[in-house]
Amino acid sequence: MPRPVIGLSCYLEPARWGAWDIEAALLPHWYIDLFQEAGARVVILPPDTGDDVDVLDRLDGLVIVGGADVNPASYGEVPHETSDHPRISRDASESNLYRGARERRMPVLGICRGLQVMAVAHGGSLHQNLPDVSSLVHRERPGQFVDHAATFTEGSIIAEALGATDVIVNSSHHQAVKDPGDLIVTGSAPDGTIEVCEDPAMPFCIGVQWHPEHPDRRVADLGLISRFLDAARAHSSGEQQ
Secondary structure, rough: OOOOOOOOOOOOOEEEEEEEEEEEOOOHHHHHHHHHHHHOOOEEEEOOOOOOOHHHOOOOOOOOOOOOOOOHHHHHOOOOOOOOOOHHHHHHHHHHHHHHHOOOOOOEEEEEHHHHHHHOOOEEEEOHHHHOOOOOOOOOOOOOEEEEEEEEOOOOOOHHHHHOOOOEEEEEEEEEEEEEEOEEEEEEOOOOOEEEEOOOOOEEEEOOOOOOOOOOOOOOOHHHHHHHHHHHHHHHHHHOO
């Protein structure tokens, strides 16, 4: 069976290598490792603000990856003092790709920021600084992960994929979904922070707030990644409507 071809959005950030110190389209290799190890071909999709998303017609699934904060202007709010400098081209590109994937009924997996992009696209909004609304630590400092519990709705995609309704997830974020729009919340942390949203109108459309790409999560989240790739194969073959 051919390997499913998965498109991953990516960062546009200053980077240094060799003699170069310039802006670059880049992606932590953890993401690539995750999907290649699970049996997929990976295509990296740099930010592109054009309305044309026909590249999706060459793919079997879309992953919206983690990264900097979503621009608060996209959900009608003034930036909090802790908000990252906006990545306007990335916000626009990922929103366009997400809408295009839904129009094609293509499987979608959102990771951390990816879940937040999905919620905003569905008319929702974000908590711009979680420490203002919760005492549960979701990130001690940038670049570090903490673990905490999460509970999933019985019968949801995430509960079936991971084979449990109570799990421990990893976390490294200071923003989170406040209003999911018309997505369905199927997972939350003990403080009520939204950890999973799904779109039941789609064959497979799910966003998670944690980081399955982290090497320590490869076994724990294998069921989620396998379920996503199965949906991508079905989409490729025309079995999934």
